[in-house]
Amino acid sequence: MESRVYLDHAATTPLDGRVRDALVSHLGEPRANPSSLHGLGTAAREVVEEAREAVARLTGASPREILFTGGGTESDALAVLGLARAAVAADPARRHLVVSAVEHSAVRKAAEHLESTGYRVTWLGVDGHGLVDPRELSQALRPETALAAVMWANNEVGTVQPVEELARVCREQEVPFHCDAVQAVGHLPVDVTEVPVSTLAFTGHKFYGPSGVGALYVRDGVELAPVSFGGGQERGLRSGTEDVAGIAALGAAARLAAGEREEWARRERELRDRLVRGATAIPGVELNGHPAERLPNNAHLAVEGVEAESLVLFCDASGYAIGKGSACASAGEPAGGEHKASPVLAAMGQDERRAFSAVRVTVGKDNTPEEIDGFLEAFSGAVAQLRELSPLYAGRG
């Protein structure tokens, strides 16, 4: 495949070369099962525990509060199902959840599953920028609420929630609060000593780390019921032989992010602002999500008069990889298959036409201003071409 400029970092980031080196160095070691009693097993266990310390340090956690999982989706589902089932085991009346309407499918589908098994869910609305109101959260909590879940930052439109306030509201009312921080960790300061979440999900491949390895922070004293079963690894909450090299790579990514996140975010923000300025200078192109409270790398653009899918493909043909809506939302669907508006944009009050015209352009620490300028040229050309082809848009002109 010819080279492409990658502007789809919210779907997955490239693997940082230094993380790759760490991963490869562990692939060269004799491999052992960390549960084995012999010296090689003990050495493998030490690699896992060193990575746990690095991941804990990145988020302000204690190492014992970090569980390794197979990714962000698994972390989210484990937290939501695990908190809900632990609550109901302690008190059968606790079958109520409060979940924001803009959650990633990992949280939303887990909550919908619980809803289908007899839990009641209060879906928290958002304003036009995608923000949850802490007062609404407070009003939604009841004595029988098993958990509340609001993400740190939205994977589609990039809006950053007032998580500190939201978490405090829940702590005051003694309701466990789960936060999906998959898009936030490595891009925003995420510190569980400042934000009193009960559980927090994140994953390596969204901040230049490995794929297939995620983490779940579980605050000391918070109870989760197990969702899967086996040999009892990760405090009985994530059984299965540990992927030692992958976990070591997640540790390496956490160490990098702890040292470099601010610089990454500064670069991402500059590139993103350049991109938004250029794109919104085109008539009929608007930024979705909050103008200020947003991920440093996210530009979510409503482009009047075009179909997002065509725009993504036109940009791709010019050598620029961008996303439509959320990659995860379309998984499992055959290309061009199901055509459903994103629940996130619907919750923000956008109509279907605007929703279907949205593209997500997400920059990374290694993009350059020249790449952004090149993209803007390709983008404006594609928009003009598509609008010319569109009877709908032409009719309005």
Added chain:
Amino acid sequence: MESRVYLDHAATTPLDGRVRDALVSHLGEPRANPSSLHGLGTAAREVVEEAREAVARLTGASPREILFTGGGTESDALAVLGLARAAVAADPARRHLVVSAVEHSAVRKAAEHLESTGYRVTWLGVDGHGLVDPRELSQALRPETALAAVMWANNEVGTVQPVEELARVCREQEVPFHCDAVQAVGHLPVDVTEVPVSTLAFTGHKFYGPSGVGALYVRDGVELAPVSFGGGQERGLRSGTEDVAGIAALGAAARLAAGEREEWARRERELRDRLVRGATAIPGVELNGHPAERLPNNAHLAVEGVEAESLVLFCDASGYAIGKGSACASAGEPAGGEHKASPVLAAMGQDERRAFSAVRVTVGKDNTPEEIDGFLEAFSGAVAQLRELSPLYAGRG
């Protein structure tokens, strides 16, 4: 760490150099999310689908019958929980399981969880060699049986079950049959066109492939209820962004195994037989499990008058990494913590003293006869030394 001879392949195998090369080559590519619409996403999707074909070919499956998971434990738990919940959704009376008493904890703990939520479980006993009797399975099945589960080959003692007969019994009575083939794939011929399993679990790191990536075969027409939730990847049964490089590595391992398994097994068997001959020549050392129907790489030895843990540590000090019981069974326990006899040896009718004296020595394709001879020397020395220290054994002498 100084170099050690690795004889603990049932816990995890080394990563084959060619699989490592395949994995590393995918780490060097631009990473994309297979759910992304652009060309890089499409290319990532193709890598995943090529690996699926290779894994399907190794097991006689169709690619659409293969799901990628995070490992063998996850595959087992998904099959057991997924089959059970699908059965009960179709017919609320179907709350009965038949499970062998010698299953890996991945299957056993999932069944115990279902038992704790109102399912009844018939635990199938085994004979002194660890074999399940197909007639007993047949008698245990009832109209309300949701699934039966018997592993292909035991992870501790290495006994290979009559899976073809067991699977046929279940098919005749129209009961879904799950088979944990984690120890078998890559070591024994495993072909789902000959053995009518409904689901079959396996994982890369037991046959020289990657850690953290497993697979579940699900026969066409077999229904599984989802256990976790999210973006709908892997037909809605294993949501989460795919670990493309890891999946590619599992495909590479499957291709190797398809071509070389017979040669690997021949070498493993020769080394294992050399080892068993030498070890059982020591008075009071006996082979556990079936003498002939066993994994080619497994020697499970009862060593009269010694504690397995001490023997493992003595061998380790001499440079030989061997296992006690099953690595997975001790996971999560602090070293030297809980002291519980293996359910496998108990089901085979062995008393606690004999169970605690058992070590598992499992060879690999790259071990040499010289390594086995060196091990036998270290082993017999360690046994003699430990027996000398043991008042119990000395008292019997």
